[in-house]
Structures are given as structure tokens and as C-alpha cells.
Amino acid sequence: MQPLSVALGDRSYPIHIGAGLLDHAQMYAQYVASRSVAVVTNKVVAPLYLERVQHALEHAGARVVPVLIEDGEQAKAWATLDHVVDALLAARCGRDSVIVALGGGVVGDLAGFAAAVYQRGIGFIQIPTTLLAQVDSSVGGKTAINHARGKNMVGAFHQPLAVIADVATLNTLPDRELRAGIAEVIKHGLILDLEFLEWLEKQMEKLLARDPVALAHAVRRSCELKAQVVADDERETGLRAILNFGHTFGHAIEAGMGYGEWLHGEAVAAGMVMAAELSARAGTLRREDAARVKALIGRAGLPIRGPDLAIDKYLELMQVDKKAVGGKVRFILLDGLGRATLRGDLDAHLVRESIAAVAQ
Amino acid sequence: MQPLSVALGDRSYPIHIGAGLLDHAQMYAQYVASRSVAVVTNKVVAPLYLERVQHALEHAGARVVPVLIEDGEQAKAWATLDHVVDALLAARCGRDSVIVALGGGVVGDLAGFAAAVYQRGIGFIQIPTTLLAQVDSSVGGKTAINHARGKNMVGAFHQPLAVIADVATLNTLPDRELRAGIAEVIKHGLILDLEFLEWLEKQMEKLLARDPVALAHAVRRSCELKAQVVADDERETGLRAILNFGHTFGHAIEAGMGYGEWLHGEAVAAGMVMAAELSARAGTLRREDAARVKALIGRAGLPIRGPDLAIDKYLELMQVDKKAVGGKVRFILLDGLGRATLRGDLDAHLVRESIAAVAQ
Numbered sequence: 001m002q003p004l005s006v007a008l009g010d011r012s013y014p015i016h017i018g019a020g021l022l023d024h025a026q027m028y029a030q031y032v033a034s035r036s037v038a039v040v041t042n043k044v045v046a047p048l049y050l051e052r053v054q055h056a057l058e059h060a061g062a063r064v065v066p067v068l069i070e071d072g073e074q075a076k077a078w079a080t081l082d083h084v085v086d087a088l089l090a091a092r093c094g095r096d097s098v099i100v101a102l103g104g105g106v107v108g109d110l111a112g113f114a115a116a117v118y119q120r121g122i123g124f125i126q127i128p129t130t131l132l133a134q135v136d137s138s139v140g141g142k143t144a145i146n147h148a149r150g151k152n153m154v155g156a157f158h159q160p161l162a163v164i165a166d167v168a169t170l171n172t173l174p175d176r177e178l179r180a181g182i183a184e185v186i187k188h189g190l191i192l193d194l195e196f197l198e199w200l201e202k203q204m205e206k207l208l209a210r211d212p213v214a215l216a217h218a219v220r221r222s223c224e225l226k227a228q229v230v231a232d233d234e235r236e237t238g239l240r241a242i243l244n245f246g247h248t249f250g251h252a253i254e255a256g257m258g259y260g261e262w263l264h265g266e267a268v269a270a271g272m273v274m275a276a277e278l279s280a281r282a283g284t285l286r287r288e289d290a291a292r293v294k295a296l297i298g299r300a301g302l303p304i305r306g307p308d309l310a311i312d313k314y315l316e317l318m319q320v321d322k323k324a325v326g327g328k329v330r331f332i333l334l335d336g337l338g339r340a341t342l343r344g345d346l347d348a349h350l351v352r353e354s355i356a357a358v359a360q
Numbered sequence: 361m362q363p364l365s366v367a368l369g370d371r372s373y374p375i376h377i378g379a380g381l382l383d384h385a386q387m388y389a390q391y392v393a394s395r396s397v398a399v400v401t402n403k404v405v406a407p408l409y410l411e412r413v414q415h416a417l418e419h420a421g422a423r424v425v426p427v428l429i430e431d432g433e434q435a436k437a438w439a440t441l442d443h444v445v446d447a448l449l450a451a452r453c454g455r456d457s458v459i460v461a462l463g464g465g466v467v468g469d470l471a472g473f474a475a476a477v478y479q480r481g482i483g484f485i486q487i488p489t490t491l492l493a494q495v496d497s498s499v500g501g502k503t504a505i506n507h508a509r510g511k512n513m514v515g516a517f518h519q520p521l522a523v524i525a526d527v528a529t530l531n532t533l534p535d536r537e538l539r540a541g542i543a544e545v546i547k548h549g550l551i552l553d554l555e556f557l558e559w560l561e562k563q564m565e566k567l568l569a570r571d572p573v574a575l576a577h578a579v580r581r582s583c584e585l586k587a588q589v590v591a592d593d594e595r596e597t598g599l600r601a602i603l604n605f606g607h608t609f610g611h612a613i614e615a616g617m618g619y620g621e622w623l624h625g626e627a628v629a630a631g632m633v634m635a636a637e638l639s640a641r642a643g644t645l646r647r648e649d650a651a652r653v654k655a656l657i658g659r660a661g662l663p664i665r666g667p668d669l670a671i672d673k674y675l676e677l678m679q680v681d682k683k684a685v686g687g688k689v690r691f692i693l694l695d696g697l698g699r700a701t702l703r704g705d706l707d708a709h710l711v712r713e714s715i716a717a718v719a720q
Contacts, residue, residue: 078438082507089509117477120504120515121595144480147442149449155480156516235481 004223006139007231011159015139015227017220019168019212022052022127025059031125031161033061036093040084040111041102042071045129048172053102053127062098065091069110073259076110076145076152084114098123098161104130104177105137105264109155112143116158123161129169131181131215132265135188135222138163140230140240151251151259157235165223167215175301180265182207182300185218187272188225190293191245194338196221197296204299242340245332246272249306249355252317256309269302270358278354279333282346289337306359314355364583366499367591371519375499375587377580379528379572382412382487385419391485391521393421396453400444400471401462402431405489408532413462413487422458425451429470433619436470436505436512444474458483458521464490464537465497465624469515472503476518483521489529491541491575492625495548495582498523500590500600511611511619517595525583527575539661540625542567545578546656547632548585551605554698556581557656564659602700605692606632609666609715612677616669629662630718638714639693642706649697666719674715 003014016027037057041050046068054064067087069075088097101111101124108126115124126138144155170178185207189197199217200207206214226243233240250271253262262270276293279285298304306314329348335341363374376387397417401410406428414424427447429435448457461471461484468486475484486498504515530538545567549557559577560567566574586603593600610631613622622630636653639645658664666674689708695701 078442082438085507085514086509089507089513113477117473117514117516119513120502120517142480147445147449149446153449153479154445154477156477157480 004220004227006159006227008159008234011141013160013162015163015165015223017134017165017167017216017223019166019216021164021166022049022169023056025056027162027164028057028062028125029060031123032057032098035062036065036091036097037062037100038065038067038084038088038091038093038097039100039102040067040069040107040114042069042075042107044071045103045107049102049127049129049169053100057100065093069107071106073106073146075106078145080110081114081117081145084111085118088114088118093118093122095119095122098125100125100127101138102127102129104128104133108133108138109142109144109152112141112158112160113145113155116143116156121158124158126160126163128163128165130173131170131178131219132184133181134165134167134170134219135181136184136226138165139223139226141234151254163223165219167212167219170210170215176263177265178208178210179301180263180269182218183265183269183272183297183302185222186296186300187243187245187268188222190272190276190334190337191242191332191340192225192229192338193221194336196225197338201292201296204296208301241342242332245334245340246275248318248331249274249314252314253306253309255317256313257307262303262307266303269297269300270304270306273297273304274306274354274358275332276334277357278331278346278350279335281350281354282333282343284341284343285334285336289334292337293334304358306355308359311352311355311359314359315352364580364587366519366587368519368594371501373520373522375523375525375583377494377525377527377576377583379526379576381524381526382409382529383416385416387522387524388417388422388485389420391483392417392458395422396425396451396457397422397460398425398427398444398448398451398453398457399460399462400427400429400467400474402429402435402467404431405463405467409462409487409489409529413460417460425453429467431466433466433506435466438505440470441474441477441505444471445478448474448478453478453482455479455482458485460485460487461498461520462487462489463493464488465493468493468498469502469504469512472501472518472520473505473515476503476516481518484518486520486523488523488525490533491530491538491579492544493541494525494527494530494579495541496544496586498525499583499586501594511614523583525579527572527579530570530575535661536623537625538568538570540623540629542578542660543625543629543632543657543662545582546660547603547605547628548582550632550636550653550694550697551602551692551700552585552589552698553581556585557698561652561656564656568661601702602692605694605700606635608678608691609634609674612674613666613669615677616673617667622663622667626663629657629660630664630666633657633664634666634714634718635692636694637717638691638706638710639695641710641714642693642703644701644703645694645696649694652697653694664718666715668719671712671715671719674719675712
């Protein structure tokens, strides 16, 4: 099948989607032939796919340097970045080297950032192996590590040379992670494409059963939708912000529960229910459509209630100043199903009420 | 005086050069009004200029957050970068904040890299206070930190919003650092501008005596010459490499002696004598012109001999593979005075003989 393209001028790149792509040496060749290629992956993914990817890269003419990092969000840290840089320098990788990020969102964010700063920037290829990474984090060039004071506080916009989404890798994904990825798929339908949303309502059971045709379509349509937004606003100066639908609430849930307790997609799921509730209260979404959002998220096996944190705690974590209660705040709302809008004039008490309705 | 411009499309920026510019609030206003501005500086520069810069920035409408780092090359490290990021987050600096780099090359490289990665990139302003930084490192957008395995191995191309070179700050510069800066000024004449080189031969005593008119001209012409090269090749895929004239030898000297033992400019000075010697041996520079190079560098009070390291040690540090002896290597040579050329076909034994002639 033809790859999608993310249209970013001289930084445009293809997204290849299909089953079994990992092994297609000729797909890598144009990027890696006679170069050093550092494959950054973690200790969970390596036993599953490293050997196959290494074999394909070598077949394409690359010298492969595997670099293993820890699994989990805590790997997005200075120490891991230094470890990757050290491994590349030790292997005498020069400015024409390429980094391959083989794994989920953490590997992609960390390895992509390493590529952004190694010798002031080298090329990288995303091989996302989780649904979340395939439909979201691998597309758009956002890379980052975390800081003690906040997630993704240090990073770069660094577009990959290519994204290779092998949907067959989703067969090894734990159920919980599959569902967490579906949260972002649903998000793309909610904010951008009513038709896709209706398809999801029809095909949810097939997706959960990992039907390969359904999965490939969900990944492809999600990437298409995200690629359009990214092409219009690479550095998030405007439109791209709508991709954060549900995320302001979601980040508060992740931070409030301690990172890793709720998966990102789970927190976003409950966050989207809150954001839909807020949309209904603000008058931009019909009540029955807010109920449809909640029902679909529930059918995906995702949380439709937020954790029972104090509302002031939510607001603090969302960095909605308590003084703003009575004042105005900015949120991304649904403007009907399939369309999002950024509203800067919301009464803060609506936010408070929406959290209360969903979290308690 | 009209600022120079570095022509890089939508990343173009002005270089303001003059005495007393530090205090000109209206020059900062367009970049900093109603923003948070983190002034990154070190413990040597802060007592001299921080209060004045802070006052001018506040007058221009900024909220100023001073961030102090250690003096010296060892500050170009992960730990310092984390310290800067932490200070900005603690002060709740958002994505519209600006970093001001107030100091020499170390401050500029570190603070510029912090700006490149803080929340995926914010704006920064260079206020170089050493001659080396004013004529070289503040122009061109190269930012970096060091790694145990090599200098500037982690960094980004991140162009500043503006460069403000206040030549009056050179009055507080130690003599040795002034001379180290003159090495890069001489380099610009050697590789790009015979007329400027002849001006330097006439005006060297005035420069060493810190004549303000002579200093301003040396800074201005150096910046003009470098800006042209950077505009033609922002990411050093070709032409920009000529700015590294003398630097391959120089880096070997810095690394071989231990960083900080020789100043960068001193190592480059001896490195340029070696590169001129190599040019003469390769037949691209007349013997008497190589002697002129050496004489001018000597008159600037800079080293005209390299340290007495083993030649194999030089080659190792220059990453010229010993197996290449008898083979071919790439070097930047002078193609007559005022012109440089990249030669990929040099006999490695010429490199060996040139080092021997200058170092021992």
C-alpha cells in the first residue's frame, strides 16, 4: 500500500503502515545504506523484534549498533539520554549516522530527542510497536524527556526520516496497552472526523479482538488526521493544540496518581469524558452526544470516571489558577462530534463542575 | 550604527555592535516586552554586568529571572543544563519566555542549548562579553555541551533572536583572553578576506591596546564574514567547514593538554600555523605567505609553536587514522592568503611533517 506523507516541505516524510513491514530491508535502504545505525530499544521490546530489525537493516547495508534502555516512563531522563549519546560515541557514530527508535512512546520520545541533539542533530526512523505510538506519538516530530518539575519539559521538534508502523507488532501488546492506544484513536475521530468516529462505533469489537484489517484502518486514518494537523501547524502555535483534547484533564490525572499508575491513554480517556462534559455544560455539544462519547470510551474498556482527587488538586495540577475561579480559562471543547474548538472565555466554575460530575 | 544581518530567511537576525549597547533598553524591547526573561550568566560576569542588563530588560518591560552558572568549560555539561531548566521551571517560565546569554562562549553555548530544548525551544538573545564570543561563537546558531568522550558532542543549531555585542565589555577582559579572541579574527582574514588581513597587519598594536575604533571594526568585519558563510550553509553541509581552519590541529592541542590548559584561541593559533605549514607543503600557499601567517600570529602574542606531544598522539586526537599514513586525508588549507579550500586528497605524511615542523 502507498505510504502516507506528512507534508512539511523539505522535512516531509512517509508513514508506512502494514503487517510485517519490520523485515522489509528495501524500505530502510535509502536511509541507512553504508551508515552506522543505532537501534534504541528497551528490554521488553528487544527480545521480540530487535533481531529481525537488525537483520533487515544489515541487509539494507547498515552497520547496526543496538542500544538498550530501561522500560517505562522513568527512562525519559537525562541519564538515559547520556547513555544513548555515550553508546553512539563509543561506537564512533558520526554526523551521518541514523537512530532507529524501536518501541513505544517512551522509546520514540527519548531516541528522537537523542537524534535531535547528537552532534547537533542526526536523522532518525520511528518503528513504533505500540498502538499509542503508531497512532500518535510517532507522528509529528515531538520529542522530549521529563524533568522532576514536569513531563516533556525538555525536548525538540525533530521530524523523523520515516515512520514504519508494523501493525503485526500489536499482536504482542498487552490488552491494557491496546485499549490505551484506542483512546487516542477515538480522540482523532472526536476532534476531526465524524465519519471515522461512526466507523469506530461500529468496529470497536473488531479492534479489541485485534482484527488486522480493522487495526490497519484505525492506524492509517489516525495518522492521516494527525498528519494534516501537524502539516498545518508544525510547532503548535495554533491549530495543533486541538490534539490536546482531553489532555489537560488527563495530565492532571497522571500527575495526581503518580506517573505510571494510570497509562497515558487511560488518563486521556477519562480526561475526554470530562472535556465532553465541559463541552455540554458550555453549550457546544449536545447532551446526547456527550453521552455517546462516554459510551464509546466505555465500550473500549477505558475509564469513564476520573480518580477521586480533590477538585482543588485537579485544578492545581491543571495549572488552572484558583484565582481564576470566577475568572476565565482556556480549554479545547468539542463543537459537535467530529470538530474541536479552542475556547478562551470559559467560566472557571464550569471546569470545576465538570470535574465533579465525572470524578466523584 | 546599522546592525548587521544574518540572512537565514525566517530565522534571520540582527547583530548590534557598539560601545555601551548593554544599557539600551529600547533594543531589547521588541523581544522581551511583557515576557519572562532568564538571564543566564556566570559568577565572573555577573558582578560586572548583570545589574545593568537586568535594569535595561526591566525597563523594556521584562520580568527578569537571573540564573547563575559556574565559570569555565566544565559548565558545558548535563548538570548545568538541568540547573538552568530547573530555574526556569521554578520561576514558571512558559513557552514565550526568552533566555539571555550574558558572557563568553561557554555561557552562550550552554544557554543557547538550554533555549533550544526548553519546552521544545524558546527564543534567546546573545550578549557576548568576550572577544572570542563576539567575533565567533555568538554568531551562527551553534549551541552545545560537552560529553566525557568529546567537546560539543551534544547540541543544536538554534539561531538567536539577536546578538548584542557591546565592545565596551572588552575593557574588563584579561589580556590573555583578548589575544585568544584575536586568533579567530585573524582566521577570518586568512580564509576569507585578504584586505581585512592586511588591515590586521597594520592595526595589530591598536587592537592589543584595545583602541575602541579598531576593536569595533575587527568585531564588525569578523561578524560580517562569518554571517555570510553561515547564511550560505547554516548546518555545515559544505562551505561552513572552512571556518574550522586550524581547528583540527587546535582541537588536538586542547584535548592533548587537557581542556582549559590552553585557551581555545591559543590552540587555534598554533593550529593555524600548522595548517599554513601544511598548505605550503601541499603547494597551495607560498612559503613567504606561510611566514606572514606565523608572523602575524606571533605579533598578536599568540603561540606559534604547538606543544611537544608525540606526533602519533596528535594524529590520534585529530582522529587521523594511523592506517591513513600512506593514504589520503581531508584538510582545510589556505589557497593563497584570504582564501580557503577543502582538500580531500592530501598525503597523510604531509600532515605528519607539518606537525613535526611546528610542534617540535
